[in-house]
Amino acid sequence: MDDRTGPAGRRSRRFSQRQLLQQGNPGVMEHRLAHYLTAQMPGVDDVEVYDLARIYGGSSQETFRFRARWTQDGQNIERSLILRRDAAAGLVVAERDLEYTVYKALAGQGIPIPAVYFLELDSQWLERPFFIMDLCPGKPGNPYGAGDPYDGHGEEVGRHFWTIMGRLAAIDHRAVGLDRLRNGNESKGFWSLELDRWEAILDEGEGGDRTHRPRSVTLAAAQPAARASEAGHCPW
Structure with missing residues (x-):
């Protein structure tokens, strides 16, 4: 007898949800993220997370971009955000609390870094620790692609890079x-x-x-x- 409403069925569904979270399934992650943001932001209503997608590259952490909107004090608010989650496995052991702490400390210091919002070390939400920050505008320069990776702004980008490095040092x-x-x-x-x-x-x-x-x-x-x-x- 196939009893999907009994204990075995519930365990199977929970296991399936965990597998999907581990794999970064967009629908499941959006649902869990909406619950997380609701819990972290008292006083907001109608939290919705959508357009979540994985950004590939690097191995120390998984990176996802997503959009979130909610209502607060009668105002509709919408943000483009980045989620950085511990990788399931890898040679490089990420220190996500270090990255979050440095970004937070450097806010207002003239360094173009994203604002950070939540550092979550409890794996109950997304199976692994993560933090959330703003999605910065612009695009990365790809030196391996065809054409000019900086769209004619190479000298300006270079000057800004070394100015910022000096400011940071x-x-x-x-x-x-x-x-x-x-x-x-x-x-x-x-x-x-x-x-x-x-x-x-x-x-x-x-x-x-x-x-x-x-x-x-x-x-x-x-x-x-x-x-x-x-x-x-x-x-x-």
């Missing part, structure tokens, strides 16, 4: 409350400490085999940019 991380960062109490040597840490992570994932990743190559690639970062204050 000049920020005293302690003054914006980031002294709790890993290496946050160090005064120098950030690049060396991080190099050691990531080499250890890669060693663990690759069984200690550095045949295709000699330290000298990694070090040579890392040193120039890292030395430049030490001219400023920040340990990132």
